[in-house]
Amino acid sequence: MTPLTLLCPQCGSPLPRQALWRIVSCTYCGADVTHSEDLVRAADFHAAYVRSRSGDATADIACGGQYYKTIAHLGAGGSASVSLANRSGAMPRRVVLKIAHAGTPAGQLAREKAILDRLQADDVPGAAYFTQRLPQAVAVGSSASADGRQREVLVLRHPTGFWGSLADVRLAYGRAIDPRHAVWMWRRVLEVLAYVHASGWSHGRLSPEHLLVHPADHGVLIIGWSGATRRHDHTAQARDLMQLAWAMRAMLSHSAGKPVFSSTTPAPLVRMLERASLDAAWCASLGAEGMRQAVGGAAKDAFGPARFIDFSPTPTN
Numbered sequence: 001m002t003p004l005t006l007l008c009p010q011c012g013s014p015l016p017r018q019a020l021w022r023i024v025s026c027t028y029c030g031a032d033v034t035h036s037e038d039l040v041r042a043a044d045f046h047a048a049y050v051r052s053r054s055g056d057a058t059a060d061i062a063c064g065g066q067y068y069k070t071i072a073h074l075g076a077g078g079s080a081s082v083s084l085a086n087r088s089g090a091m092p093r094r095v096v097l098k099i100a101h102a103g104t105p106a107g108q109l110a111r112e113k114a115i116l117d118r119l120q121a122d123d124v125p126g127a128a129y130f131t132q133r134l135p136q137a138v139a140v141g142s143s144a145s146a147d148g149r150q151r152e153v154l155v156l157r158h159p160t161g162f163w164g165s166l167a168d169v170r171l172a173y174g175r176a177i178d179p180r181h182a183v184w185m186w187r188r189v190l191e192v193l194a195y196v197h198a199s200g201w202s203h204g205r206l207s208p209e210h211l212l213v214h215p216a217d218h219g220v221l222i223i224g225w226s227g228a229t230r231r232h233d234h235t236a237q238a239r240d241l242m243q244l245a246w247a248m249r250a251m252l253s254h255s256a257g258k259p260v261f262s263s264t265t266p267a268p269l270v271r272m273l274e275r276a277s278l279d280a281a282w283c284a285s286l287g288a289e290g291m292r293q294a295v296g297g298a299a300k301d302a303f304g305p306a307r308f309i310d311f312s313p314t315p316t317n
């Protein structure tokens with residue numbers, strides 16, 4: 001072992017060996033000295049910590065030991081209202097908060113988190129890719145809301161780039177969307193369904209409200225998983241495919257609430273949608289992957305080879 005003498009860099013006097021890992025005061029000249037490069041003074045650390053928590057005072061929701069400041073309302077469903085929020089602290093992060101309505105049964109959001117956690121934990125082929133295309137829960141808890149009552153809160157990672165639900169798109173258009181856009185929306189959902197169905201899950205509530213659209217990437221995120229089950233139930237999985245076909249029919253219907261196709265919807269697509277929304281046995285025999293391929297074939301018959309067309313979630317004319 002090489003002997004080591006620690007000397008004060010100011011006066012050259014010997015220092016105690018604690019100077020290797022903490023600050024010591026030189027007994028001769030009074031200088032504060034340490035050899036460690038990682039050391040932070042307790043007072044500096046405390047001041048930085050207090051600075052990092054300065055946003056907590058303006059936060060309105062506390063959950064899982066973190067504080068969140070809501071910044072925009074995103075929507076509302078049957079059980080919760082949904083907001084965009086910022087996590088306060090040294091590492092701010094944008095999240096989505098679901099805050100249970102008054103009267104929502106206790107534990108509903110906790111169940112949703114448990115289902116999302118199980119979906120994320122699946123270790124099946126394709127998991128690395130598809131778990132990125134499913135919602136990710138961060139924490140669940142309860143927090144005082146504006147009316148002073150405790151409400152259940154679910155914190156989700158914020159999926160960037162998603163504009164809103166297909167129900168919002170339909171509302172913004174007030175008429176059918178271009179059927180070429182319905183094709184990629186349908187196929188995107190079927191890709192994810194093929195993955196989740198293969199691991200035995202069924203969603204159970206596939207409606208336009210539960211499909212968020214990413215206009216720039218032509219992406220669709222399935223939300224609303226609180227009713228999902230994992231029973232390898234082929235009937236329930238066929239029902240998912242039928243519900244999805246009805247959601248697509250809603251996007252292509254001439255007027256909201258009436259399943260009448262717009263005149264711009266080509267015949268091969270109309271035939272597919274009608275059969276997929278009514279024939280459970282056919283849906284079960286095709287499965288999500290078979291249906292994805294069939295939609296691709298019908299789209300090719302109707303529009304020719306696939307090409308990217310810009311999508312705007314609000315009408316431009």
Ligand SMILES: Nc1ncnc2c1ncn2[C@@H]1O[C@H](COP(=O)(O)OP(=O)(O)OP(=O)(O)O)[C@@H](O)[C@H]1O
Nearest residue numbers: 074075076077078079080082096164165209223224
């Ligand atoms: N990440 C998001 N970005 C934009 N809007 C969102 C997002 N998440 C949810 N929304 C909006 O909030 C609405 C309600 O969300 P969600 O379906 O998760 O709530 P819910 O109360 O669980 O609904 P329900 O109980 O009816 O299934 C959605 O239809 C959508 O319009």
